[in-house]
Each structure stands twice: as structure tokens, then as C-alpha cells.
Amino acid sequence: MALAIGAVAHGQVVEDFLPSSANQPGKEYPKVNSERRVRVQISAPDANYVQLDIGAVKYDLVKDENGVWTGESAPQDEGFHYYQLNIDGASVPDPGSLYFYGAGRWGSGVEIPAHDDEFYALKNVPHGQVREHIYFSEIDDATRRCFVYTPPCYEHNPEKRYPVLYLQHGGGENETGWSAQGKANLIMDNLIAEGKAKPFIIVMDNGTWRMPERSRPADGGERPRGPWPPTGWADGFMNILTKDIIPMIDSNYRTIANQQNRAMAGLSMGAMQTRVITLANSDLFSHVGMFSGGSISIEDIEANPDFINNVNLLFISFGSTEVESGRYNMGTDPALNVEELKKRGLNAHYYVSPDTAHEWQTWRRSLYQFAPLLFQD
Amino acid sequence: MALAIGAVAHGQVVEDFLPSSANQPGKEYPKVNSERRVRVQISAPDANYVQLDIGAVKYDLVKDENGVWTGESAPQDEGFHYYQLNIDGASVPDPGSLYFYGAGRWGSGVEIPAHDDEFYALKNVPHGQVREHIYFSEIDDATRRCFVYTPPCYEHNPEKRYPVLYLQHGGGENETGWSAQGKANLIMDNLIAEGKAKPFIIVMDNGTWRMPERSRPADGGERPRGPWPPTGWADGFMNILTKDIIPMIDSNYRTIANQQNRAMAGLSMGAMQTRVITLANSDLFSHVGMFSGGSISIEDIEANPDFINNVNLLFISFGSTEVESGRYNMGTDPALNVEELKKRGLNAHYYVSPDTAHEWQTWRRSLYQFAPLLFQD
Structure with a gap:
């Protein structure tokens, strides 16, 4: 990849920077201004250079007489960025x-x-819990960890049982992503407080997969011929999910343990896993969400005819920049797929997040749009 | 503070380094060898120097031809180190x-x-949960967060009620410390699995306090005259704990909401808070633990006569290096205090962690010694 080196002349920058809400307690930097530039600062008196590396661009910082380096990025999209x-x-x-x-x-x-950050703001409403849950997986022969969101009413209705959403992160992320970056718990707390979504449990596990050694390309080499990702790439997590995680959740939480009350969704790699796993297991899942990770085509439906009979809801979403760039287009056009699936009688939804790319603001908004549709039938 | 600059000649180092168990997934460095040296490595091709900063000592790293810096520390104590x-x-x-x-x-x-790391190892035993719990504090007029450990049986005995331990972190730490660094959940899971401790709930909140502006010393200046920490320093957290946190926990969890089934403990600053708060509120707490943060003296008891009548158990502990250095001695000798309190009829315990200092291995071991003594009467 070619490295773009960014530089911003100070005359262009609006001086209304405020600390980011994702800062450590008491830390002033990084700051963000009304142009959505990110300014960082670090003391490194003996360094030769310091750069801010954000959005695949590196921006040079400038050192002052005390050895403190400061500089800022070009404007970023609203929302969260690594x-x-x-x-x-x-x-x-x-x-x-x-x-x-x-x-x-x-x-x-x-x-x-973000102009719409109210929907994931921390408010004085009843809050659910995010629970770190350690369990032993027979399939993995290892102790694993997931995070489980229980809605605010869960502790106060000891007889009530709840539907469950299995919600997956993207590639390079893990089971902490949906609550830390995604603010899934706050999105749900706010939706439930406003009466906009039915309370349900969310299970966030680790879907990271390893490429089989034989299909790994040599350094700089071509990927092996055949479909990509390779056939069977999602089998590992599918096995753990269907054989270990779902039974474990159903025996430890007050779930309604049937297909009508079980959903799966994910972002990017997690959406691709959702596609493969729900096409193969539509007897287990009734509600399906795919955020920035392909869609379900007519060919998929024809190869898995149970899907259209079993699934009550399909939700497909992307960031507008993904749609404009064609990145979303994994062989088929998701908007056309959704229209075609509707004609075949499937309750299919298509959502495009305005002015965002392959990033968390797209996925926060996707969950906010998706959650109110769940378990309404 | 004078900076000690360490350097280790490679000839002295035993080459049996293994990745630390606190590494990020898949990361090889830092590594630790059988001498308990920490070796770090980082690519920084254009740096002038790189150092490992551990235990208040900085160790110089050496650069190879690829721009990768490597080096190691002197032997460290067993356990966890920042x-x-x-x-x-x-x-x-x-x-x-x-x-x-x-x-x-x-x-x-x-x-x-550590030679004794079995007691906090992740094992295939029934696991409790660590729950992130968001709540609104009237005293603080803010949304706050605590972590709550519920024991393995909590979900499977929906009628059962449990005692509660309020467990505090040290200065510069927060509500994440006792589970992340302290492994309090794994210590409890293992103790409960072996039948060595009664299951109870643990609440871990943030006790960080701010020095009142008027008592803050000028840069490099003397602390103001009078007692240190200043009188009233623990009042803020005492109010939040007694007026907001305890009622909130009692209304959200299946607690046994009485003094006989409520304990408080803490490490370092958290131990000092435990001392102040339980001396003033022995009607609320029956079991008290202070790890590396002073003790209860006869003068304390005479000023707070209810304490000795109300409290069923007092546990005082330190690391052996703290005891040897006299650091523990905050005006009174805790071992003598414990003996004196026993004579007055208090069920008092004194524990010294072998070969550890003011650090997490002392506090993990302290919890391991303390927990089996709780709620046995």
C-alpha cells in the first residue's frame, strides 16, 4: 500500500478543539474540532518524528521547545475511528x-x-448489564469467553424469558467490540427506555477464524484459485455457535429457546458468518442482520430453500461510502437482492447509513435500525 | 526521584523466555524467563533509544540491523507488574x-x-460472571459504573440470596483492577469449586478521590501540616457507598441485606478507605479486610467503641517486603495491633505474603486468604 503523508497548515484549522469522549479519565488529548479533525499531542523530546496514523493516512506532528509534539488530521467521518x-x-x-x-x-x-449521537449516549435511563461470561467449549476443547447483554428488566422479572440475538464483530476485532466501540448496550438501553424495541438478550462471542494453512497465499502471492473466502471458512465458528454457545446460553439465561426467538447478525466478517450460518441453519434462526458484509441472493435462496420459508426478517445494510465505491458489491447488488427477495415474500429490509464508510458509525446505526424490527411477530 | 538506568549483559541471561500470559492474542513479546526477567521487543527503526520502564527502573534496549529493539530487566517478583x-x-x-x-x-x-499461580488459574470449573453495571448516583449527580461478581450458582438458584463484599482498588487504579489484574473472579471460582469459600457477591466500584484544592501542596512543596491524608478525605466515597451503592446493589441483586452479611475490603488506598468507612459504619459491615494499607489500632477502637462489638472479623495483610522496609508502619505496628485486638476479643487475622512487595501478588494472595474466612459465623 502506498503511504499518504498528510500535513495540515495551521491557518486552515478551526481552533475549537474539545477532548474526545473516548479519552482516558482526565486526559486532554486527543481532541476533535468542529471540522471533525483529530488533534493529538505527546511528549517525546528525543524523537526524530512523530505521526498521527488514522484512516490509512499518516499526518506529521510538529515539536515545540519543550519536546511536545502536536498535530492534526484531515476531517474524519462522524463516529468512532481506530x-x-x-x-x-x-x-x-x-x-x-x-x-x-x-x-x-x-x-x-x-x-x-455525530449529529445523531443521542441514540447511543449514556443517559439516566434504566441500564442493562454487560456480563463477562466464561465457559468451556467441547468443540474448541478450551475455556472461552463471551459478553452477554441482559436488558434492564431482566433482574426485576425473575420469571420472564427473553429472545436472544447472537451479534458478531468484524475481522481483527473480538467479543469486546460491540459494547466498547459499538455501544450496543447503550443503544438497546435507550431504545427500550423509549419503548422502541422489545427487550432481548444479546450474546457477543469471538468469531475469529484461521485460514487453513494450505489456502494461505505466499507472501505477496496470489490467493489460491476458487471461491474467496474458501469454502468451509465459517464451519469452525458455526460448530461452536450451534453446538456449544447456543445450548450454554439457553441453560444459563432465561431465554425463549426456539427458532422464533433467536436472531443472528454481524458486521463485515461477522455479516459474512451470519450469511453462511443462517443459510445453513434456518431452523435455528428466524431474524437475520448483515451489516457491511454482503447480502442474500436469489441463488442463495434457491440453494437453501428452507431459508425463505423459515426466516421472518432479513436486514441488509451498508455505509453510503461503501455503496458509492461498490465495495459492498460481492458479486450481487444488495439493493436489488432485497427487492427480489421481497417479491418472493421475504420480509426484507435495506438500510444505507448516510455519510459513513466501513466503520462503527455505520454499524451502530445499523443496530439502531435493526433492533426495533426484532421479535415483533 | 533519581532514575536508575539498568543494563543486563547478555552473558548473564538464561535463554528460556516464554510469552507472558498477559500478552495480547498471538503476541510473542513481552517474554519472561526462569530468572523472572522481562524481555521486551519493538520495531522502531528510526528511534534514538528505547527503554523498558518497570519497577521504577529503566533498562536500555539494543537495536538490531532491522531496526528492532530488544532488552530485558533484572529479575522481578512473582506475579503481575505494570x-x-x-x-x-x-x-x-x-x-x-x-x-x-x-x-x-x-x-x-x-x-x-508464580509458584502458587494455581489458585488464580483459569480452570474448567463452574465460573461466575463479572457484570458491568451502570447506575445513577444521586450523591455524585452522575452516571457511574461498577463491576459485580456473581458466583457460579447465582443463575441456577433463583431464590437464593447471597452476602456481599465491597472490594476496593488502590490509588491510580479503578473499578476494573480487581478482576483484570487481581483475578478476583478466578480466585473465587476456584475457592468455591474446592468448597473452601462460601459463595458471595463482590462489588467493585471506583473509589478515586480528589484532594481538596486547599490541601494540595505546591509543586515540590511540603504537604500542609496536620494529619495525612487530610481529615475527611474518604467522606466522598463513604457517602456514595453508603447512600447510593449499597441500596442500589441491595435492590438489584439477591443480597442478604444486613450487617452480618456485608463485608468491606481494599488494597492500599482502598484499605485506608476500608479503615475509615468501617470504623464509622460498623453497623453496616461485619467483616473487614485491609491489604497493604495500615491497620486498626487500639486508639481507633477506643475512638469507635462500636467497632469491636459489631465486627465479626478483621483481616490485616502486607507483602513481606513492605513489612521488612517498614513501609507498612503507619504510626502503629499491625502485627502488634492484631495481637492486642485479639486480647480484646476481636476475631483478628494477620497475613504476610512471602517475597512480595506493594503489588498485586500480595493482594491476590490476601483475597485468597481472606475469602474463606468470610460469612462463616
């Missing part, structure tokens, strides 16, 4: 931000205030 | 480790395998 600092060639987290798991590592994150 | 990298004067987290909140920031941590 970033790192580059100090003399070392890519490291910024000591100012909280840390999030993405790109296969714990790194820095920054929040660009 | 550390950072110093790249040309910038103090940053190591991209290889998981991150933990200590020293007032999220930073790197490393695990030195």
Missing part, C-alpha cells in the same frame, strides 16, 4: 485515549461527535 | 501486552509465573 501514533517508526497506542480491540490488536480510538 | 516503554522520551504502552488501569492510566502489564 488510530495509532508512529514514533520514529514504532506504531504504538496514544497514552491519551482508551484502548479498543481492532486490526488484530488493542489500540487507540477517538470519537468524532 | 510497565511501559520509553521511546525517545515518550512513555507509551507496549503493543505486545494487554492493558490495565494503574498509575492513573491504561498501560502495559506482564505476568511473572
Whole structure:
């Protein structure tokens, strides 16, 4: 990849920066201004150069007489972004931000205030819990961890049982992503407080998969011929999900343990897993959401005829920038797919997040649109 | 503070390094050898110098022809240690480790395998949950967060009610410390699985306090005259704990909501808070633990005569290095205090963690010793 080196002349920058809401307690930097630029600052008196690395662009920082480096990015999209600092060639987290798991590592994150950030704001409403749940998987022969969101009423209605959404992260992310970056718990708390969504349990597990060694391309080489991702790539997580996780959740939480009250959704890689797993297991899932990770085509339906009979709801979404770039187009056009599936009688929905790309603001909005549609039948 | 600069000649180092168990998934560094040295490695091709900063000592790393820096520390104590990298004067987290909140920031941590690490190992036993619990505090006029450990049987005995331990972190740490660094949940899961401790709920909240502006010393100046910490320093958290947190926990969890089934403990600053809060509120707490943060003296008891009548158990502990250095001695000798309190009829216990200092291995062991004593009467 060619590295774009960014530089911003100070005369262009609006000086109304405020600390990011994703900062560590008491930390002033990173800051964001009304143009949605990210300004970082770090003391590195003996460094040769320091850069802000955000959105696949590196921006040079400038050192002052005290050895403190400061600089800012071009305007970013609204919402959450991963970033790192580059100090003399070392890519490291910024000591100012909280840390999030993405790109296969714990790194820095920054929040660009969004015009619609009310829907995931921390408000004085009844809050559900996010529970760290450790369990043993027979399939994996290992102790694993998931996070489970229980809605605010869960503790106060000890007899009530709830539907469940299995909600997956993207590639390079893990089971912490949907609550930390995605704010799934706050989105649900707010929707439930406003009476806009039915309370349900959300299970967030780790769907990271390893490419089989034989299909791994040599450094710089071509991917092997055949379909991509390779056939069977989602089998590992499908087995763990259907044989270990679902029974474990049904025996530990007050679920309504049937297909009508079980949904699956995911973002990017998690959407691709959702597609493969729900096409093969429409007897287990009635509601399906795919955010920024392909869609269901007529060919898919014809190869898996149970899907259209079994599934009550299909929700497909993308960021507008993904749609404009054609990135979303994995062989078929999702908007056309949705129209075609509607004609065949499927309750299919298509949503495009305005002015966002393959990023968390798209997926927060997707969950906000998707959740009110769940378990309404 | 004078900076000690460490350096280790490679000839002295035993080459049996293994990745730390606190590393990020798939990361090889930091590594630890059988001498308990910590070796770090980072690519920083254009840096002038890189150091490992651990245990208040900085160790110089050496660059190879590929721009990768490597080096190691002197032997460390068994258990968990905070550390950072110093790249040309910038103090940053190591991209290889998981991150933990200590020293007032999220930073790197490393695990030195301990001879007794079985008691906090992740095993295939029934596991409790650690729940992120968001609530509104009237006292704070803010939304706050605590973590709540519920024991393994909690979900499967919907009628059963449980005692509660309020467990506090140290200065510069927060409500995440006792489960992330302390492994309190795994210690309890293992104790309960072996039948060595009664199941109880643990509440871990944020006890960070701000020094009143008027009592803050000028840079480099003397602390103001009078007692230290200043009188009233624990009042803020005492109010939140007694007026907001305890009622909130009692209304959201199946607690046994009385003094006989309520304990408080903490480490370092959290122990000092435990002392102040339980002396003033022995009608609320029956079991008291102070790890590396002073003790209860005869003068304390005489000033608060209800304490000795109300409290069923007092547990005082330190790391052996703290005892040897006299650091523990905050005006009174805790071992003598414990003996004196026993003579007065208090069920008092004194524990010294072998070969550890003011650090998490002392506190993990303290919880392991303390928990089996709780709620046995």
C-alpha cells in the first residue's frame, strides 16, 4: 500500500478543539474540532518524528521547545475511528485515549461527535448489564469467553424469558467490540427506555477464524484459485455457535429457546458468518442482520430453500461510502437482492447509513435500525 | 526521584523466555524467563533509544540491523507488574501486552509465573460472571459504573440470596483492577469449586478521590501540616457507598441485606478507605479486610467503641517486603495491633505474603486468604 503523508497548515484549522469522549479519565488529548479533525499531542523530546496514523493516512506532528509534539488530521467521518501514533517508526497506542480491540490488536480510538449521537449516549435511563461470561467449549476443547447483554428488566422479572440475538464483530476485532466501540448496550438501553424495541438478550462471542494453512497465499502471492473466502471458512465458528454457545446460553439465561426467538447478525466478517450460518441453519434462526458484509441472493435462496420459508426478517445494510465505491458489491447488488427477495415474500429490509464508510458509525446505526424490527411477530 | 538506568549483559541471561500470559492474542513479546526477567521487543527503526520502564527502573534496549529493539530487566517478583516503554522520551504502552488501569492510566502489564499461580488459574470449573453495571448516583449527580461478581450458582438458584463484599482498588487504579489484574473472579471460582469459600457477591466500584484544592501542596512543596491524608478525605466515597451503592446493589441483586452479611475490603488506598468507612459504619459491615494499607489500632477502637462489638472479623495483610522496609508502619505496628485486638476479643487475622512487595501478588494472595474466612459465623 502506498503511504499518504498528510500535513495540515495551521491557518486552515478551526481552533475549537474539545477532548474526545473516548479519552482516558482526565486526559486532554486527543481532541476533535468542529471540522471533525483529530488533534493529538505527546511528549517525546528525543524523537526524530512523530505521526498521527488514522484512516490509512499518516499526518506529521510538529515539536515545540519543550519536546511536545502536536498535530492534526484531515476531517474524519462522524463516529468512532481506530488510530495509532508512529514514533520514529514504532506504531504504538496514544497514552491519551482508551484502548479498543481492532486490526488484530488493542489500540487507540477517538470519537468524532455525530449529529445523531443521542441514540447511543449514556443517559439516566434504566441500564442493562454487560456480563463477562466464561465457559468451556467441547468443540474448541478450551475455556472461552463471551459478553452477554441482559436488558434492564431482566433482574426485576425473575420469571420472564427473553429472545436472544447472537451479534458478531468484524475481522481483527473480538467479543469486546460491540459494547466498547459499538455501544450496543447503550443503544438497546435507550431504545427500550423509549419503548422502541422489545427487550432481548444479546450474546457477543469471538468469531475469529484461521485460514487453513494450505489456502494461505505466499507472501505477496496470489490467493489460491476458487471461491474467496474458501469454502468451509465459517464451519469452525458455526460448530461452536450451534453446538456449544447456543445450548450454554439457553441453560444459563432465561431465554425463549426456539427458532422464533433467536436472531443472528454481524458486521463485515461477522455479516459474512451470519450469511453462511443462517443459510445453513434456518431452523435455528428466524431474524437475520448483515451489516457491511454482503447480502442474500436469489441463488442463495434457491440453494437453501428452507431459508425463505423459515426466516421472518432479513436486514441488509451498508455505509453510503461503501455503496458509492461498490465495495459492498460481492458479486450481487444488495439493493436489488432485497427487492427480489421481497417479491418472493421475504420480509426484507435495506438500510444505507448516510455519510459513513466501513466503520462503527455505520454499524451502530445499523443496530439502531435493526433492533426495533426484532421479535415483533 | 533519581532514575536508575539498568543494563543486563547478555552473558548473564538464561535463554528460556516464554510469552507472558498477559500478552495480547498471538503476541510473542513481552517474554519472561526462569530468572523472572522481562524481555521486551519493538520495531522502531528510526528511534534514538528505547527503554523498558518497570519497577521504577529503566533498562536500555539494543537495536538490531532491522531496526528492532530488544532488552530485558533484572529479575522481578512473582506475579503481575505494570510497565511501559520509553521511546525517545515518550512513555507509551507496549503493543505486545494487554492493558490495565494503574498509575492513573491504561498501560502495559506482564505476568511473572508464580509458584502458587494455581489458585488464580483459569480452570474448567463452574465460573461466575463479572457484570458491568451502570447506575445513577444521586450523591455524585452522575452516571457511574461498577463491576459485580456473581458466583457460579447465582443463575441456577433463583431464590437464593447471597452476602456481599465491597472490594476496593488502590490509588491510580479503578473499578476494573480487581478482576483484570487481581483475578478476583478466578480466585473465587476456584475457592468455591474446592468448597473452601462460601459463595458471595463482590462489588467493585471506583473509589478515586480528589484532594481538596486547599490541601494540595505546591509543586515540590511540603504537604500542609496536620494529619495525612487530610481529615475527611474518604467522606466522598463513604457517602456514595453508603447512600447510593449499597441500596442500589441491595435492590438489584439477591443480597442478604444486613450487617452480618456485608463485608468491606481494599488494597492500599482502598484499605485506608476500608479503615475509615468501617470504623464509622460498623453497623453496616461485619467483616473487614485491609491489604497493604495500615491497620486498626487500639486508639481507633477506643475512638469507635462500636467497632469491636459489631465486627465479626478483621483481616490485616502486607507483602513481606513492605513489612521488612517498614513501609507498612503507619504510626502503629499491625502485627502488634492484631495481637492486642485479639486480647480484646476481636476475631483478628494477620497475613504476610512471602517475597512480595506493594503489588498485586500480595493482594491476590490476601483475597485468597481472606475469602474463606468470610460469612462463616
